[in-house]
Amino acid sequence: MSPEKKRNKKQNRTIMRTAILLLLIAAIGYTIYNSVTAGDVEVLKVGDQAPDFxxxxxxxxxxxxxxxxxxxxxxxxxxxxxxxxxxxxxxxxxxxxxxxxxxxxxxxxxxxxxxxxxxxxxxxxxxxxxxxxxxxxxxxxxxxxxxxxxxxxxxxxxxxxxxxxxxxxxxxxxxxxxxxxxx
CATH class of the missing domain: 3.40.30.10 (Glutaredoxin)
Known part of the structure; x- marks a missing residue:
């Protein structure tokens, strides 16, 4: 395999790994955001006043x-x-x-x-x-x-x-x- 092909293959692998890493970071960020904001909605329970609408x-x-x-x-x-x-x-x-x-x-x-x-x-x-x-x-x-x-x-x-x-x-x-x- 020529040195240029090796370099291209290595560069492609680096791009793919970076893309996967960015996707994982985005997924973790989304999960953290959802768990933090999930507490914003108060869970109703028996005995609570029913919210008017x-x-x-x-x-x-x-x-x-x-x-x-x-x-x-x-x-x-x-x-x-x-x-x-x-x-x-x-x-x-x-x-x-x-x-x-x-x-x-x-x-x-x-x-x-x-x-x-x-x-x-x-x-x-x-x-x-x-x-x-x-x-x-x-x-x-x-x-x-x-x-x-x-x-x-x-x-x-x-x-x-x-x-x-x-x-x-x-x-x-x-x-x-x-x-x-x-x-």
């Missing part, structure tokens, strides 16, 4: 959580692509028909999907409870929502009564609505 439903009406004071709020975070969400929606609708007159409201918070997707889904499953869209994910962030579905049970005083992650059965939903029903 205002979102718009599919009809253009605004829903402000604090306006539901005195009622229980079944605050469900979901997406149309989420299989467990799809399975629990009809059960939520059935229980809403039972508990709405008893002072329990459902606010289904869709995570940043289009009106078309959400309207099509609601029509397909005959959903009649308020569905709002968290377009910029600010409510999702305020509530520190990770897996979907996640449901926050908010009691009539506006405090978080229970946090439920994952799919719920119709019996679960009925029991949870009973928990937050006004006295």
């Amino acid at each position: 205002t979102l718009t439903d599919l009809s253009g009406e605004t829903h402000k959580l604090s306006e539901y004071e005195g009622q229980g709020v079944f605050l469900n975070f979901w997406g149309t692509w989420c299989e467990p969400c799809i399975r629990e929606m009809p059960a939520m609708s059935n229980q809403y028909d039972v508990y709405e007159e008893q002072g329990v409201q459902i606010l289904a918070v869709n995570i940043a999907q289009s009106n078309f997707e959400v309207e099509t889904f609601a029509r397909q499953y005959g959903l009649d409870f308020p569905i709002v869209i968290d377009r910029d994910k600010s409510v999702m962030t305020a509530y520190n929502i990770r897996p979907l579905p996640t449901t926050m049970l908010v009691n009539p005083e506006g405090k978080i009564e229970r946090i439920v992650t994952g799919e719920m059965t119709e019996e679960d939903i009925a029991g949870y609505m009973e928990e937050i029903k006004p006295e």
Whole structure:
């Protein structure tokens, strides 16, 4: 092998090693940044005051959580692509028909999907409870929502009564609505 080829090969190897080193440094920096800023979002727990928010439903009406004071709020975070969400929606609708007159409201918070997707889904499953869209994910962030579905049970005083992650059965939903029903 000629000296020039050896030099080129060595130079190429040095460039490749430098690129890999820079990628590793960037990855470590990103990890450190994420772990430092992750603490900025306060994790909600049972007994905390539910953060207030205002979102718009599919009809253009605004829903402000604090306006539901005195009622229980079944605050469900979901997406149309989420299989467990799809399975629990009809059960939520059935229980809403039972508990709405008893002072329990459902606010289904869709995570940043289009009106078309959400309207099509609601029509397909005959959903009649308020569905709002968290377009910029600010409510999702305020509530520190990770897996979907996640449901926050908010009691009539506006405090978080229970946090439920994952799919719920119709019996679960009925029991949870009973928990937050006004006295």
